Amino acid sequence: MARGSVAIAGAGLTGRLLAWRLLRAGVPVHLFDARARSDRDHAAGVAAAMLAPYAELVVGDAALFALGEESLATWPRWLDELRTQTGRSVDFRHEGSLVVAHAPDYPGLDHYADLIRYRLPPDKRGEVRSLDAQGVAALEPEFAGRFARGLWLPQEGQLDNDELLGALEAAIVPDMARVGGEWHERCTVAAVDAHTVRTADGAVFEADRVIDCRGVGAGWPGVRGVRGEVLTVSCPAVALRRPVRLIHPRYMLYIVPRSGGRYIIGATELESADTGPATVRSLLELASALYSVHPAFGEAHVTRIATSLRPATDDHQPVWAQRDGVWHLNGLYRHGFLVAPAMVARAETALGAAEVSP
Ligand SMILES: Cc1cc2nc3c(=O)[nH]c(=O)nc-3n(C[C@H](O)[C@H](O)[C@H](O)COP(=O)(O)OP(=O)(O)OC[C@H]3O[C@@H](n4cnc5c(N)ncnc54)[C@H](O)[C@@H]3O)c2cc1C
Numbered sequence: 256m257a258r259g260s261v262a263i264a265g266a267g268l269t270g271r272l273l274a275w276r277l278l279r280a281g282v283p284v285h286l287f288d289a290r291a292r293s294d295r296d297h298a299a300g301v302a303a304a305m306l307a308p309y310a311e312l313v314v315g316d317a318a319l320f321a322l323g324e325e326s327l328a329t330w331p332r333w334l335d336e337l338r339t340q341t342g343r344s345v346d347f348r349h350e351g352s353l354v355v356a357h358a359p360d361y362p363g364l365d366h367y368a369d370l371i372r373y374r375l376p377p378d379k380r381g382e383v384r385s386l387d388a389q390g391v392a393a394l395e396p397e398f399a400g401r402f403a404r405g406l407w408l409p410q411e412g413q414l415d416n417d418e419l420l421g422a423l424e425a426a427i428v429p430d431m432a433r434v435g436g437e438w439h440e441r442c443t444v445a446a447v448d449a450h451t452v453r454t455a456d457g458a459v460f461e462a463d464r465v466i467d468c469r470g471v472g473a474g475w476p477g478v479r480g481v482r483g484e485v486l487t488v489s490c491p492a493v494a495l496r497r498p499v500r501l502i503h504p505r506y507m508l509y510i511v512p513r514s515g516g517r518y519i520i521g522a523t524e525l526e527s528a529d530t531g532p533a534t535v536r537s538l539l540e541l542a543s544a545l546y547s548v549h550p551a552f553g554e555a556h557v558t559r560i561a562t563s564l565r566p567a568t569d570d571h572q573p574v575w576a577q578r579d580g581v582w583h584l585n586g587l588y589r590h591g592f593l594v595a596p597a598m599v600a601r602a603e604t605a606l607g608a609a610e611v612s613p
Pocket residue numbers: 264265266267268269270287288289290297298299300301302303304305306307442443444445468469470471472473482483484485521522562563564565566584585586587588589590591592593594
Protein backbone atom coordinates (compact mmCIF):
# COMPACT_ATOMS: atom_id res chain seq x y z
CA MET A 256 0.00 0.00 0.00
CA ALA A 257 1.03 3.62 -0.57
CA ARG A 258 2.75 5.52 2.24
CA GLY A 259 0.17 7.38 4.31
CA SER A 260 -2.49 4.83 3.54
CA VAL A 261 -5.29 3.79 5.84
CA ALA A 262 -6.86 0.33 5.96
CA ILE A 263 -10.45 0.14 7.19
CA ALA A 264 -11.97 -3.21 8.13
CA GLY A 265 -15.75 -3.07 7.64
CA ALA A 266 -17.69 -1.12 5.01
CA GLY A 267 -21.02 -0.72 6.76
CA LEU A 268 -22.07 2.67 8.06
CA THR A 269 -18.95 3.87 9.87
CA GLY A 270 -16.41 2.27 7.52
CA ARG A 271 -18.01 3.82 4.43
CA LEU A 272 -18.42 7.26 5.97
CA LEU A 273 -14.87 7.34 7.28
CA ALA A 274 -13.44 6.07 3.97
CA TRP A 275 -15.30 8.83 2.11
CA ARG A 276 -14.07 11.57 4.48
CA LEU A 277 -10.44 10.38 4.39
CA LEU A 278 -10.41 10.05 0.60
CA ARG A 279 -11.76 13.60 0.32
CA ALA A 280 -8.82 14.70 2.48
CA GLY A 281 -6.46 13.00 0.02
CA VAL A 282 -5.71 9.90 2.08
CA PRO A 283 -5.49 6.57 0.19
CA VAL A 284 -7.93 4.07 1.71
CA HIS A 285 -8.16 0.30 1.47
CA LEU A 286 -11.62 -0.82 2.55
CA PHE A 287 -12.31 -4.47 3.41
CA ASP A 288 -15.69 -6.10 3.85
CA ALA A 289 -16.92 -9.67 4.00
CA ARG A 290 -19.98 -8.61 2.00
CA ALA A 291 -20.45 -7.41 -1.56
CA ARG A 292 -20.81 -3.61 -1.85
CA SER A 293 -24.48 -3.94 -2.81
CA ASP A 294 -25.30 -6.30 0.09
CA ARG A 295 -27.65 -4.56 2.53
CA ASP A 296 -27.90 -7.21 5.24
CA HIS A 297 -25.49 -5.45 7.63
CA ALA A 298 -26.87 -3.24 10.41
CA ALA A 299 -26.41 -0.18 8.16
CA GLY A 300 -28.65 -1.69 5.49
CA VAL A 301 -31.34 -3.07 7.80
CA ALA A 302 -31.74 0.06 9.99
CA ALA A 303 -34.68 2.43 9.83
CA ALA A 304 -32.17 5.31 10.01
CA MET A 305 -34.27 7.55 12.24
CA LEU A 306 -32.30 10.49 13.58
CA ALA A 307 -33.89 10.57 16.99
CA PRO A 308 -31.84 12.28 19.73
CA TYR A 309 -34.93 12.71 21.94
CA ALA A 310 -36.33 9.19 21.63
CA GLU A 311 -32.87 7.71 22.16
CA LEU A 312 -32.79 9.24 25.64
CA VAL A 313 -34.81 6.20 26.69
CA VAL A 314 -31.51 4.28 26.41
CA GLY A 315 -29.04 7.19 26.38
CA ASP A 316 -27.88 10.26 28.27
CA ALA A 317 -26.85 13.89 27.76
CA ALA A 318 -23.57 12.91 26.06
CA LEU A 319 -25.41 10.83 23.46
CA PHE A 320 -27.94 13.63 22.98
CA ALA A 321 -25.11 16.09 22.28
CA LEU A 322 -23.56 13.72 19.70
CA GLY A 323 -26.98 13.41 18.07
CA GLU A 324 -27.53 17.16 17.86
CA GLU A 325 -24.06 17.63 16.37
CA SER A 326 -24.71 14.92 13.80
CA LEU A 327 -28.15 16.26 12.87
CA ALA A 328 -26.48 19.54 12.02
CA THR A 329 -23.76 17.77 10.01
CA TRP A 330 -25.92 15.46 7.89
CA PRO A 331 -27.38 18.16 5.56
CA ARG A 332 -23.89 19.49 4.82
CA TRP A 333 -22.44 16.04 4.14
CA LEU A 334 -25.42 15.00 2.00
CA ASP A 335 -25.00 18.22 -0.04
CA GLU A 336 -21.33 17.36 -0.56
CA LEU A 337 -22.28 13.83 -1.63
CA ARG A 338 -24.88 15.16 -4.09
CA THR A 339 -22.40 17.60 -5.60
CA GLN A 340 -19.80 14.85 -5.92
CA THR A 341 -22.00 12.04 -7.26
CA GLY A 342 -25.23 13.65 -8.53
CA ARG A 343 -27.16 11.38 -6.12
CA SER A 344 -29.69 12.72 -3.62
CA VAL A 345 -30.39 11.07 -0.30
CA ASP A 346 -33.89 11.56 1.11
CA PHE A 347 -33.31 13.47 4.36
CA ARG A 348 -36.25 14.76 6.40
CA HIS A 349 -36.06 16.95 9.47
CA GLU A 350 -39.78 17.30 10.23
CA GLY A 351 -39.99 15.69 13.65
CA SER A 352 -41.47 12.40 14.77
CA LEU A 353 -44.76 11.47 16.39
CA VAL A 354 -45.41 9.11 19.32
CA VAL A 355 -48.92 7.67 19.78
CA ALA A 356 -50.60 5.15 22.09
CA HIS A 357 -53.91 3.35 22.27
CA ALA A 358 -56.02 4.35 25.30
CA PRO A 359 -55.00 1.44 27.58
CA ASP A 360 -51.37 2.42 27.06
CA TYR A 361 -51.61 6.09 28.11
CA PRO A 362 -49.62 5.40 31.32
CA GLY A 363 -46.80 4.13 29.10
CA LEU A 364 -47.01 7.27 26.96
CA ASP A 365 -46.87 9.48 30.07
CA HIS A 366 -43.87 7.60 31.44
CA TYR A 367 -42.13 7.84 28.07
CA ALA A 368 -42.62 11.64 27.96
CA ASP A 369 -41.51 12.05 31.59
CA LEU A 370 -38.39 9.98 31.06
CA ILE A 371 -37.30 11.94 27.98
CA ARG A 372 -37.98 15.30 29.65
CA TYR A 373 -36.08 14.19 32.77
CA ARG A 374 -32.98 13.24 30.78
CA LEU A 375 -33.02 16.32 28.55
CA PRO A 376 -31.03 19.47 29.26
CA PRO A 377 -33.58 21.84 30.89
CA ASP A 378 -33.60 24.28 27.95
CA LYS A 379 -34.69 21.47 25.59
CA ARG A 380 -37.64 20.13 27.61
CA GLY A 381 -40.11 22.33 25.73
CA GLU A 382 -39.25 20.35 22.58
CA VAL A 383 -41.25 17.38 23.90
CA ARG A 384 -44.77 18.48 23.06
CA SER A 385 -47.93 16.74 24.24
CA LEU A 386 -50.72 16.56 21.66
CA ASP A 387 -54.48 16.08 21.83
CA ALA A 388 -56.55 14.42 19.10
CA GLN A 389 -56.59 17.58 16.98
CA GLY A 390 -52.84 18.01 17.31
CA VAL A 391 -52.22 14.42 16.22
CA ALA A 392 -54.55 14.80 13.22
CA ALA A 393 -52.98 18.13 12.23
CA LEU A 394 -49.57 16.47 11.95
CA GLU A 395 -50.71 13.20 10.37
CA PRO A 396 -54.23 13.47 8.87
CA GLU A 397 -54.34 9.66 8.48
CA PHE A 398 -54.69 9.48 12.28
CA ALA A 399 -57.77 11.75 12.51
CA GLY A 400 -60.19 10.04 14.90
CA ARG A 401 -57.73 7.23 15.60
CA PHE A 402 -55.50 8.60 18.40
CA ALA A 403 -56.73 10.97 21.12
CA ARG A 404 -53.27 11.61 22.53
CA GLY A 405 -49.73 11.79 21.28
CA LEU A 406 -46.32 13.31 21.63
CA TRP A 407 -44.48 15.40 19.06
CA LEU A 408 -40.68 15.54 18.93
CA PRO A 409 -40.24 18.29 16.32
CA GLN A 410 -36.43 18.24 16.22
CA GLU A 411 -36.10 14.63 15.03
CA GLY A 412 -35.39 13.45 11.51
CA GLN A 413 -34.62 10.49 9.28
CA LEU A 414 -32.70 9.60 6.14
CA ASP A 415 -32.91 6.88 3.51
CA ASN A 416 -30.08 4.52 4.43
CA ASP A 417 -30.20 2.56 1.17
CA GLU A 418 -29.72 5.78 -0.81
CA LEU A 419 -26.95 6.91 1.55
CA LEU A 420 -25.00 3.64 1.24
CA GLY A 421 -25.34 3.78 -2.56
CA ALA A 422 -24.21 7.42 -2.73
CA LEU A 423 -21.20 6.70 -0.54
CA GLU A 424 -20.20 3.83 -2.83
CA ALA A 425 -20.59 6.14 -5.85
CA ALA A 426 -18.28 8.67 -4.18
CA ILE A 427 -15.69 6.29 -2.77
CA VAL A 428 -14.92 4.15 -5.84
CA PRO A 429 -13.83 7.04 -8.14
CA ASP A 430 -11.98 8.71 -5.26
CA MET A 431 -10.00 5.51 -4.73
CA ALA A 432 -9.03 5.55 -8.43
CA ARG A 433 -7.93 9.19 -8.09
CA VAL A 434 -6.33 9.24 -4.62
CA GLY A 435 -5.32 5.59 -4.16
CA GLY A 436 -6.70 2.52 -2.46
CA GLU A 437 -9.16 -0.25 -3.25
CA TRP A 438 -12.50 -1.63 -2.07
CA HIS A 439 -11.87 -5.30 -1.22
CA GLU A 440 -15.41 -6.66 -1.30
CA ARG A 441 -16.35 -10.24 -0.30
CA CYS A 442 -13.11 -10.25 1.67
CA THR A 443 -13.38 -11.48 5.26
CA VAL A 444 -10.86 -9.97 7.68
CA ALA A 445 -9.42 -12.59 10.02
CA ALA A 446 -7.18 -10.31 12.13
CA VAL A 447 -5.90 -6.75 12.37
CA ASP A 448 -2.91 -5.18 14.10
CA ALA A 449 -1.38 -1.70 14.11
CA HIS A 450 -0.16 -1.87 10.50
CA THR A 451 -1.61 -5.08 9.08
CA VAL A 452 -4.90 -6.53 7.84
CA ARG A 453 -4.94 -10.31 7.44
CA THR A 454 -7.75 -11.79 5.39
CA ALA A 455 -9.37 -15.18 5.83
CA ASP A 456 -7.80 -16.43 2.60
CA GLY A 457 -4.29 -15.72 3.95
CA ALA A 458 -3.50 -12.41 2.22
CA VAL A 459 -1.64 -9.75 4.24
CA PHE A 460 -2.05 -6.01 3.57
CA GLU A 461 0.06 -3.33 5.21
CA ALA A 462 -1.01 0.23 5.97
CA ASP A 463 0.17 3.18 8.04
CA ARG A 464 -3.04 3.14 10.08
CA VAL A 465 -5.59 0.39 10.63
CA ILE A 466 -9.15 1.19 11.70
CA ASP A 467 -11.61 -1.51 12.75
CA CYS A 468 -15.21 -0.68 11.80
CA ARG A 469 -16.57 -4.23 11.79
CA GLY A 470 -19.35 -3.66 14.32
CA VAL A 471 -20.25 -6.89 16.07
CA GLY A 472 -17.74 -8.68 13.78
CA ALA A 473 -14.80 -6.85 15.39
CA GLY A 474 -14.93 -8.78 18.64
CA TRP A 475 -14.25 -5.53 20.57
CA PRO A 476 -14.42 -6.39 24.30
CA GLY A 477 -17.65 -5.10 25.77
CA VAL A 478 -19.50 -4.87 22.44
CA ARG A 479 -22.35 -7.33 22.13
CA GLY A 480 -24.91 -7.95 19.39
CA VAL A 481 -28.52 -6.91 19.97
CA ARG A 482 -30.73 -8.59 17.45
CA GLY A 483 -33.25 -6.50 15.50
CA GLU A 484 -35.88 -7.63 12.99
CA VAL A 485 -37.65 -5.28 10.59
CA LEU A 486 -40.26 -5.50 7.85
CA THR A 487 -40.50 -3.33 4.77
CA VAL A 488 -44.02 -2.93 3.44
CA SER A 489 -45.50 -1.20 0.43
CA CYS A 490 -48.71 0.60 1.35
CA PRO A 491 -49.49 3.61 -0.86
CA ALA A 492 -53.01 3.68 0.66
CA VAL A 493 -51.56 5.21 3.85
CA ALA A 494 -49.80 8.56 3.61
CA LEU A 495 -47.62 9.22 6.67
CA ARG A 496 -45.04 11.97 6.45
CA ARG A 497 -42.85 11.37 9.49
CA PRO A 498 -41.68 8.47 11.71
CA VAL A 499 -44.38 7.25 14.09
CA ARG A 500 -43.73 5.30 17.29
CA LEU A 501 -46.43 3.27 18.99
CA ILE A 502 -46.14 2.85 22.76
CA HIS A 503 -46.98 -0.71 23.69
CA PRO A 504 -46.43 -2.60 26.96
CA ARG A 505 -44.61 -5.48 25.25
CA TYR A 506 -42.73 -3.96 22.31
CA MET A 507 -42.04 -0.54 20.85
CA LEU A 508 -43.16 -0.31 17.25
CA TYR A 509 -42.00 2.30 14.76
CA ILE A 510 -43.23 3.02 11.27
CA VAL A 511 -40.81 5.00 9.13
CA PRO A 512 -42.04 6.32 5.78
CA ARG A 513 -39.88 6.07 2.69
CA SER A 514 -40.55 7.42 -0.78
CA GLY A 515 -42.99 5.58 -3.07
CA GLY A 516 -45.45 4.46 -0.37
CA ARG A 517 -42.92 2.22 1.39
CA TYR A 518 -42.58 1.89 5.17
CA ILE A 519 -39.90 0.37 7.37
CA ILE A 520 -41.56 -1.36 10.33
CA GLY A 521 -39.44 -2.16 13.34
CA ALA A 522 -38.00 -3.31 15.40
CA THR A 523 -37.50 -6.13 17.79
CA GLU A 524 -34.71 -5.66 20.29
CA LEU A 525 -33.51 -9.01 21.57
CA GLU A 526 -30.48 -9.81 23.73
CA SER A 527 -29.27 -12.38 21.24
CA ALA A 528 -26.42 -12.74 18.77
CA ASP A 529 -28.58 -14.98 16.54
CA THR A 530 -28.25 -13.83 12.93
CA GLY A 531 -30.86 -16.25 11.60
CA PRO A 532 -34.03 -15.19 9.77
CA ALA A 533 -36.89 -13.41 11.58
CA THR A 534 -39.05 -15.56 13.84
CA VAL A 535 -42.79 -16.17 13.52
CA ARG A 536 -43.37 -14.50 16.88
CA SER A 537 -41.54 -11.33 15.85
CA LEU A 538 -43.38 -11.13 12.54
CA LEU A 539 -46.75 -11.59 14.27
CA GLU A 540 -45.98 -8.91 16.85
CA LEU A 541 -44.68 -6.36 14.38
CA ALA A 542 -47.47 -6.96 11.87
CA SER A 543 -50.30 -6.94 14.40
CA ALA A 544 -49.03 -3.72 16.04
CA LEU A 545 -48.80 -2.17 12.58
CA TYR A 546 -52.36 -3.19 11.75
CA SER A 547 -53.53 -1.66 15.04
CA VAL A 548 -52.16 1.74 13.99
CA HIS A 549 -54.18 1.87 10.76
CA PRO A 550 -56.38 -0.89 9.27
CA ALA A 551 -55.23 -0.07 5.73
CA PHE A 552 -51.85 -1.54 6.70
CA GLY A 553 -53.66 -4.89 6.72
CA GLU A 554 -53.48 -4.87 2.92
CA ALA A 555 -49.83 -3.76 2.76
CA HIS A 556 -47.46 -5.95 0.76
CA VAL A 557 -44.47 -7.19 2.73
CA THR A 558 -41.47 -6.61 0.45
CA ARG A 559 -38.61 -7.40 2.80
CA ILE A 560 -38.02 -9.15 6.12
CA ALA A 561 -34.56 -8.45 7.47
CA THR A 562 -32.50 -9.17 10.56
CA SER A 563 -29.22 -7.76 11.84
CA LEU A 564 -27.21 -7.20 15.00
CA ARG A 565 -26.74 -3.77 16.57
CA PRO A 566 -23.23 -3.39 18.06
CA ALA A 567 -23.95 -2.31 21.66
CA THR A 568 -21.80 -1.35 24.64
CA ASP A 569 -22.97 -1.76 28.26
CA ASP A 570 -23.43 2.00 28.73
CA HIS A 571 -24.81 2.50 25.17
CA GLN A 572 -22.00 4.96 24.39
CA PRO A 573 -20.19 4.70 21.04
CA VAL A 574 -16.48 3.89 21.15
CA TRP A 575 -13.62 5.66 19.37
CA ALA A 576 -10.46 4.31 20.92
CA GLN A 577 -7.04 2.85 20.13
CA ARG A 578 -5.96 -0.55 21.39
CA ASP A 579 -2.62 -2.21 20.56
CA GLY A 580 -2.15 0.36 17.81
CA VAL A 581 -5.47 -0.37 16.07
CA TRP A 582 -8.17 2.30 16.06
CA HIS A 583 -11.70 1.09 16.79
CA LEU A 584 -14.95 2.84 15.89
CA ASN A 585 -17.74 0.74 17.34
CA GLY A 586 -20.67 0.45 19.73
CA LEU A 587 -23.07 2.62 17.76
CA TYR A 588 -25.92 0.37 18.91
CA ARG A 589 -29.42 1.47 17.80
CA HIS A 590 -28.38 5.07 17.10
CA GLY A 591 -25.59 4.65 14.54
CA PHE A 592 -27.10 7.02 11.97
CA LEU A 593 -27.88 9.48 14.75
CA VAL A 594 -24.28 9.75 15.97
CA ALA A 595 -22.09 8.62 13.03
CA PRO A 596 -21.15 12.06 11.65
CA ALA A 597 -20.00 13.27 15.09
CA MET A 598 -18.02 10.07 15.70
CA VAL A 599 -16.47 10.06 12.22
CA ALA A 600 -15.50 13.73 12.65
CA ARG A 601 -13.67 12.74 15.87
CA ALA A 602 -11.92 9.97 13.97
CA GLU A 603 -10.88 12.38 11.20
CA THR A 604 -9.38 14.72 13.78
CA ALA A 605 -7.61 11.99 15.73
CA LEU A 606 -6.17 10.48 12.56
CA GLY A 607 -4.99 13.90 11.40
CA ALA A 608 -5.99 13.32 7.80
CA ALA A 609 -3.57 16.01 6.57
CA GLU A 610 -0.74 14.45 8.58
CA VAL A 611 -1.12 10.97 7.07
CA SER A 612 -1.57 12.26 3.52
CA PRO A 613 1.33 11.30 1.28
C1 LIG B 1 -33.03 -3.32 13.16
C2 LIG B 1 -32.12 -2.12 13.30
C3 LIG B 1 -32.68 -0.86 13.29
C4 LIG B 1 -31.86 0.26 13.45
N1 LIG B 1 -32.44 1.50 13.40
C5 LIG B 1 -31.67 2.60 13.56
C6 LIG B 1 -32.24 3.89 13.51
O1 LIG B 1 -33.45 4.04 13.28
N2 LIG B 1 -31.43 4.96 13.70
C7 LIG B 1 -30.09 4.84 13.92
O2 LIG B 1 -29.41 5.86 14.10
N3 LIG B 1 -29.51 3.61 13.96
C8 LIG B 1 -30.26 2.51 13.78
N4 LIG B 1 -29.69 1.26 13.83
C9 LIG B 1 -28.27 1.15 14.20
C10 LIG B 1 -27.27 1.30 13.05
O3 LIG B 1 -27.68 0.53 11.95
C11 LIG B 1 -25.92 0.80 13.55
O4 LIG B 1 -25.57 1.51 14.73
C12 LIG B 1 -24.82 1.03 12.52
O5 LIG B 1 -25.13 0.42 11.31
C13 LIG B 1 -23.49 0.51 13.06
O6 LIG B 1 -22.52 0.80 12.09
P1 LIG B 1 -21.19 -0.05 11.96
O7 LIG B 1 -20.45 0.47 10.80
O8 LIG B 1 -20.52 -0.10 13.29
O9 LIG B 1 -21.70 -1.54 11.73
P2 LIG B 1 -22.39 -2.19 10.36
O10 LIG B 1 -23.19 -1.13 9.75
O11 LIG B 1 -22.99 -3.44 10.80
O12 LIG B 1 -21.12 -2.48 9.50
C14 LIG B 1 -20.16 -3.47 9.88
C15 LIG B 1 -19.54 -4.00 8.60
O13 LIG B 1 -18.45 -4.85 8.95
C16 LIG B 1 -18.47 -5.98 8.10
N5 LIG B 1 -17.77 -7.09 8.75
C17 LIG B 1 -18.09 -7.69 9.94
N6 LIG B 1 -17.19 -8.64 10.22
C18 LIG B 1 -16.29 -8.64 9.21
C19 LIG B 1 -15.11 -9.37 8.92
N7 LIG B 1 -14.62 -10.33 9.76
N8 LIG B 1 -14.43 -9.11 7.79
C20 LIG B 1 -14.84 -8.13 6.93
N9 LIG B 1 -15.96 -7.41 7.15
C21 LIG B 1 -16.66 -7.65 8.27
C22 LIG B 1 -19.96 -6.25 7.87
O14 LIG B 1 -20.16 -7.01 6.69
C23 LIG B 1 -20.50 -4.83 7.76
O15 LIG B 1 -20.51 -4.38 6.43
C24 LIG B 1 -30.46 0.12 13.63
C25 LIG B 1 -29.90 -1.16 13.58
C26 LIG B 1 -30.72 -2.27 13.42
C27 LIG B 1 -30.09 -3.64 13.35
